[in-house]
Amino acid sequence: MSLVEIAGLEKGYRVGEIDVPVLKGIDLGIDEGEFVALMGPSGCGKSTLMNILGCLDRPSKGRVLLKGQDLSHLSDRNLARIRRDEIGFVFQSFNLIGRMSNLKNVELPMTLKETARGIRRDRARELLESVGLAHRLDYSPSNLSGGERQRVAIARALANDPSIILADEPTGNLDEKSTNEIMDIMYQLNKEGHTIIMVTHDIETTKHCSRVVWMRDGLVQEVTS
Amino acid sequence: MLEYVLLSFKADWSRALMSGLGIIIGVISIVALLSVGQGLYGGVSEQFGDFDMDLVSVRPGSGMGMGPGERPASTPEEPAEFDEKDVKIIDNVVGVEDVYPLKTSRALLSFRGDNASVSVIGILPDNHNDLKDVVARGRFLANSDYKAAVVSHDIAEDFFRMDISPGNQIRLYLTEEDRYMDFKVVGVLEEDEDPSYASNTCIYITHKAMDDFLDVDEYHYDSITVRAEDATLVEALAEEIEKEISRIHRDEAYNVEALSTRFESVLEVLNMIKYALAGIGSISLIVGAIGIYNVMTLTVKERTHEIGVMKAIGATTWDIRTLFLLDAGMLGLASSLVGILLGTLASDFVGSVAGIPQEVTLQSVAFGLLFGVLITTVAGIYPANKAAMLDPIEALRAE
Ligand SMILES: Nc1ncnc2c1ncn2[C@@H]1O[C@H](COP(=O)(O)OP(=O)(O)OP(=O)(O)O)[C@@H](O)[C@H]1O
């Protein structure tokens, strides 16, 4: 059984009086340990797909299974639990909380899980060290460079040891040097066994990926290895 | 969770202060006003506490129909004049235990060359069962006594170089009229631990002696005090007495009143004042609540993106709601504590400057705390819910 199974997934948004279809019937399976790149022209529905996989949004039609569990009929509360325990999100715009230190940012998913204070502090410190930010624990994210921020975000995504990491254009706001640093970390994580789905516009960043899924106009166009 | 609330305080302490200000002021006014109100209440009830609740007072009226319990009169009336006849009539009313006709005058007391101003009270001794029991030395007066006096504690022990004892001779001067009369002291009273007007600084003589001492054309009582057999029936007794009195003194002004009635109505008014004051405090709290609501709404708006982030990494609706309610509750708690502190100081200040008795009670502190926290939390409910219900994707888009 695949880690992720998507079958006949459709998603439309209601704009005024009319339904605008965005995803028009996606079928896709992703196995544990894969590093999948998601590519395609702007507006084809990559982020929409990622949001549904990440339990931030619900399908209009079709099935999405994560570890065999159907996500389409879960309550808000259970979706939040899955986001907390199974998903590690990495966003293009980092989405860190500026009034907290990097350490607290990384602790936050564990705080939400009510992990004991000492344990979550140690783990957050370890994670920040593993992305090379041991010297920035008590800084605010707003005092960091883009590349450093994304490394904090990755550390946060790993906090509750998720089943899958969803990265929506993680290097979209970064220069080449930072992009390479982030991609090295992603590759390293994948080698350690993390399953990763990454949206990207930069073919260069897909060189370590097991597969590239090409999307166009709400459909999967082709899959290359 | 609490950690993050505290964090938001640290980051936003100036805003917290601003939004808490209304609550602080509200709690200050509640505590201060309740305390001053309670003080007034306590002070007055203490004063009234001396009055026996089983007494009915019968007095000549002013003739204007103005006093409480006084019969209203369309035309000014002559004040009623009470004498032995009235005492007999009242004594025959069912439910009367004792009747005390009184006549009071100031006089100068001279004892072994020293003088002191005292109150002289003419009484009907046989009726005064209350005073008979508190004789320390000697005996109490009898109705048949003439130039005999019973002296209260302070006069006997404190007023003169030498203590007055039974058997001593004293002289009373009627100050304005240059007249005097000699009395033999027959008894000295115990100290009244809970003194009402002049009870430790007066001299008791019989009405017969008082009549001759004052040497007036017609001798009338200043007042007749009646003790009821049953304190709970004192108001009905007052009505009964009034009915009897009205037969003889039909067109005269007088005033029959159970002392407890006056006491109760004053307490009632004070109670009303106390809660009216608290009401004013509550209004400022409500204004404070509106302030909290506004600031919280603003905060939610400003933190929309942050809420989106929290939700994306797994915060539930419940988590976010709790976070903001805790935020409001903590703000309310902090503001209330500050308000209680300042309110206590304020009531001390008002009390000492205005010379009003004040008393910070647990009740007023609890009231302030309860309202402060409750109102802030309630004001936070709607904004907290709004924050909790935000759609994570849309919230993440906000910046
Ligand atoms: N909430 C929404 N309401 C209406 N339309 C939406 C909504 N969200 C997305 N869309 C539309 O769905 C389409 C797909 O959007 P999506 O963000 O998934 O594209 P994308 O592939 O991630 O593009 P990009 O590469 O620019 O990030 C777009 O046309 C977008 O306008």
Ligand SMILES: [Mg+2]
């Ligand atoms: Mg996108």
